[in-house]
Amino acid sequence: MFWNWESKTKLFAYPSGHTDNIFQTKIMPFTDGCRIVTSAGDGQIRLGLLWEDGRVDTTMLGKHHGCVYKLAVEPGSAHIFYSSGEDGFVQHFDLRSNSATKLFCCSSSIGNNKQTLSKVGLNSIVIDCRNPYYFAIGGSDEYARVYDMRKCQWDSARNSDRPVNTFCPLYLIGSNNVHITGLAYSSFGELLVSYNDELIYLFEKNMHSDSSPSSATSEDPKNIHEAQVYSGHRNAQTIKGVNFFGPNDEYVLSGSDCGHIFIWKKKEAKLVRLMVGDQHVVNQLEAHPHIPILATCGIEKNVKIWAPLGNDIPPLPGNVKEIMETNRQGREDRSRVTLTPDVIMHVLRLQRRQTLAYIERRHNRADIVSDEEDAEGYLLGFLDGDASSEEDYPGNSRDCNIS
16 A cells, blocks of 8 residues: 555555565665565565556565565665565565575574574565665574675575674573564664564674674674663564664664554663554554654554654653563563574464454554653654544545554
8 A cells, every 4th residue: 555644645555466464565766656566474575566557567576485574675776675584585686687586595503513504584684775785684593694795696505694794682692582573774884683572782883793603703702892772662572673763863763562662862772752653562663764754553554654743842651661661571571481483483473463363443542752852852753643543544544644
């Protein structure tokens, strides 16, 4: 579905050809919005071609075994993008030839046996906009891996799974009960990593892990630097994204199982905004590239657009400590149970489908609140708004809410 968010109208919708949930939609740059690539729970990567007469032709470009949560478009390219799937493969696509190339299958060693490798199911892939040769992937183990496209062999029969860098918080190294759900690169090359039922970490380029997967080089512990940590939210129920916000990526964004949108100052990791974004769970957040506009979505069947409407920034809600403590206790209670990454991913898929099947859409007013200095009002001045469910939205389309 495509909307004009400014006029709050749905422009058009077309059958994608997917047979399961669509997790990612990307409009290819420099195509006048006429080429759309999508990925879904059916493992397919599909292309939609929009014609002037309103027709839409769709075709399958490639396929993974398992879900494909994320696509990454090469910056400035109208033709090239990448996918990562639960099958561990990274694929390269070029729309000029409608071809898909499997680059490699991500794997890690099992225990202390460096010769025995286990597939790493992938949840996220991002490209460094400052150096598009580099991309990062994350999935069913604790490592975020960075690769140099120039070193890939372009043939999955040959082992190109050789990351040039790996990132992981020191105390999570060797952990078997965490995995990565979301990644984001800042315009300065910093890598943001969100862990399932753990916290969010910011790594700079000069940071490394002192222990690494079998395919990467171990680093000298003396060169280790601690990552910046962002806490307060909870990321357990779904595959959540994470992102930056602001003209200089001054803020970090995340959704939460409690239905709130968390916004922290990047440098201080201080929570400055807490907004109700969904009656259940907030999954994804995308910032406009040039102006302080934010789009979010979650379990509710709508998309919300957030825009600052004033310079006065209200304080954090009075129950902010209670919300954060509840999220913390939930993490600690769940951490007492140790499951393998494959079991965790299977449970998450079942939970997602069950949640979507039994949700009762209802109307609740969401109090949108915040806290920061007046100088930041232009960026964070999201006013109290109505985050009502789609069935109560009074506009032309029941699919897009503007808050």
